[in-house]
Amino acid sequence: MTAGLPLGVRLSCHMMKEFRGKTAVVTGAASGIGRAIAGALAGRGANLHLVDINATGLESTARELAKLGVEVATTTCDLARPDQISAAVRSMVAKWDQINILVNNAGVAYYGPTREMTAEQWDRLMAVNLMAPIQLVRELLPALLAADEAHIVNVCSMYGLAPFRKAAAYQTSKFGLVGFTLAIRAEYSRPGFGVTALCPGFVRTPLIASLSERELPAWASATPEKVAAEAIRAMRRNKGIHPVTGVAHAYWRIYRFAPWLIDWVNREGWRRRKAGGNRVAGSTPSADENTRTDRESVTPSLRLKAGSAAVDASAATPPSPPAPAETAGDPLRR
Numbered sequence: 001m002t003a004g005l006p007l008g009v010r011l012s013c014h015m016m017k018e019f020r021g022k023t024a025v026v027t028g029a030a031s032g033i034g035r036a037i038a039g040a041l042a043g044r045g046a047n048l049h050l051v052d053i054n055a056t057g058l059e060s061t062a063r064e065l066a067k068l069g070v071e072v073a074t075t076t077c078d079l080a081r082p083d084q085i086s087a088a089v090r091s092m093v094a095k096w097d098q099i100n101i102l103v104n105n106a107g108v109a110y111y112g113p114t115r116e117m118t119a120e121q122w123d124r125l126m127a128v129n130l131m132a133p134i135q136l137v138r139e140l141l142p143a144l145l146a147a148d149e150a151h152i153v154n155v156c157s158m159y160g161l162a163p164f165r166k167a168a169a170y171q172t173s174k175f176g177l178v179g180f181t182l183a184i185r186a187e188y189s190r191p192g193f194g195v196t197a198l199c200p201g202f203v204r205t206p207l208i209a210s211l212s213e214r215e216l217p218a219w220a221s222a223t224p225e226k227v228a229a230e231a232i233r234a235m236r237r238n239k240g241i242h243p244v245t246g247v248a249h250a251y252w253r254i255y256r257f258a259p260w261l262i263d264w265v266n267r268e269g270w271r272r273r274k275a276g277g278n279r280v281a282g283s284t285p286s287a288d289e290n291t292r293t294d295r296e297s298v299t300p301s302l303r304l305k306a307g308s309a310a311v312d313a314s315a316a317t318p319p320s321p322p323a324p325a326e327t328a329g330d331p332l333r334r
Contacts, residue, residue: 016101016149016151016194016235016236016238017236019041019044019045019046019101019232020044020045020046021045021046021047022045022046022047022100022101022149023046023047023048023049023096023097023098023099023100023101024038024041024046024047024048024049024099024100024101024102024103025048025049025050025051025092025099025101025102025103025136025140026038026041026048026049026050026051026103026105027051027052027079027103027104027105027106027132027133027136028051028052028105028106028107028155029048029050029051029052029058029061029105030050030052030053030054030056030057030058030060030061031054031057031061031205032203032205032224033105033155033200033203033205033224033227033228034050034052034103034105034106034155035057035061035224036223036224036225036227036228037103037105037153037227037228037231038050038061038065038103039064039065039225039228040225040228040229040231040232041101041232042065042068042070042072043068044232045069045070046070046100046101047070047071047072047096048062048065048070048071048072048073049072049073049074049075049092049095049096049099050062050072050073050074050075051074051075051076051077051079051088051106052074052076052077052106053076053077053078053079053106054076055076058074058076059074062074073092073095073096075088075091075092079106079127079128079132080123080124080127080128080132082131082135085132085135085136085139086135086139089136089139089140092140092143093140093143098143098146098147098148099140099143099144099147099150100144100147100149100150100151101150101151101152101153101235102136102137102140102144102150102151102152102153103153103155103231104132104133104136104137104152104153104154104155104177105153105155106128106132107128107129107155107173108124108125108128108129109125109167109170110125110167110169110170111166111167111170112166113166114166114168114169117169121169122169125169125170125173126169126172126173129170129173129174129177130172130173130176130177130180133154133177133180134180137152137154137180137184141188144193145188145193148192149192149193150192150193150194151193151194151195151196151235151238152181152184152194152195152196153196153198153231153234153235154177154178154180154181154195154196154197154198155198155200155231156174156177156178156181156197156198156199157170157174157199157200158199158200158201158243158245158247158248158251158252159171159174160174160175160176160177160178160197160199161175161178161199161241161243161248161251161252161255162251162252162254162255162262163255163262163263163266164266165266177197178197178199178241181195181196181197182195182197182240182241185240189238194235194238195240196231196234196235196238196239196240196241196242197240197241197242198227198230198231198234198242198244199241199242199243199244199248199252200222200227200230200243200244200245200248201221201222201243201244201245201246201247201248201249201251202221202222202245202247203221203222203223203224203227203245204221204222204223204224205224221245221247222244222245226244226245227244230242230244
């Protein structure tokens with residue numbers, strides 16, 4: 001029935017039109033994309049349960065959004081710890097009569113030679129970017145299915161749709177998250193229940209600023225608020241895969257229809273670039289981040305500093321060696 005349709009097209013009739021009175025769980029909410037999505041939901045009347053490793057940033061976000069007249073609860077949680085995730089879920093289920101929206105935004109990024117990553121960096125990145133969203137979906141699924149209307153948004157990345165150099169761990173986690181999202185969508189999407197893989201390109205956050213040698217051009221990037229608006233749009237239209245920014249759309253489509261071109265850019269386009277180290281960046285220490293820091297060679301005017309491990313819940317890019325910083329939200333974000 002859906003053969004031949006682009007993956008971003010609506011594959012079910014569920015469309016969430018009204019957010020007022022619903023309850024949303026948002027990870028990586030202390031800053032960046034996570035904070036912006038929480039703000040967009042609160043502005044539409046949704047109550048919030050915010051999660052982040054950065055307690056100070058989390059409380060700041062909660063205080064600000066409570067002024068909009070919605071109820072806001074918070075849980076400080078290290079998303080690399082399964083026991084803390086389960087404890088957070090128990091507190092959510094006990095606190096709210098129903099849970100309607102889950103936004104997995106927290107994430108960690110690493111950019112640099114894969115061989116230089118430590119086992120600890122690999123394990124933490126996979127835990128925060130992939131295993132934590134999977135665990136949250138699994139443990140909150142009964143509550144979401146019991147709600148009259150529900151939607152899951154996993155903040156992935158354009159790097160979860162097409163390959164890029166020096167980001168193997170980050171891309172592995174994001175490709176995995178896209179696949180998991182589509183699998184859950186195929187199994188559970190129905191009237192009243194939607195699932196979306198939100199895939200931002202470059203997002204103008206502190207994380208990206210710390211990784212880039214030049215300011216991101218406006219035409220090649222987006223603000224966290226733009227990503228938040230697209231998240232709302234994706235829920236309202238029940239989009240399956242939803243790239244954000246023209247660069248993300250272009251990179252994905254080029255890879256789908258001319259993969260040889262992306263292969264050439266990755267192979268040849270980097271030979272003239274100076275070797276760089278690895279480095280860690282972040283948007284705010286949060287246990288979860290979706291940092292959209294996805295496009296480096298896509299735009300010649302943007303050069304990411306190699307040798308960094310970055311963490312940010314709302315960015316779409318990947319970094320490397322010093323122990324990864326942590327934040328809430330993800331696209332080289334978020």
